[in-house]
Amino acid sequence: MSAHALYVTAAYGISALAIASLIGWILFDQRARKREAAELEASGVRRRSERKAGTGA
Numbered sequence: 001m002s003a004h005a006l007y008v009t010a011a012y013g014i015s016a017l018a019i020a021s022l023i024g025w026i027l028f029d030q031r032a033r034k035r036e037a038a039e040l041e042a043s044g045v046r047r048r049s050e051r052k053a054g055t056g057a
Contacts, residue, residue: 001009
């Protein structure tokens with residue numbers, strides 16, 4: 001394997017690892033945000049978008 005092929009292979013490997021890490025981070029964070037939203041809704045906090053029309057708020 002030439003030095004160029006080794007460099008290209010390493011670059012692809014590092015890029016794939018970085019992309020996989022970002023995808024994992026996003027999925028982990030999504031679960032955490034959904035859990036936080038569920039806890040807030042269970043405690044009575046509601047989203048502003050759920051207010052009824054014409055309430056003046």
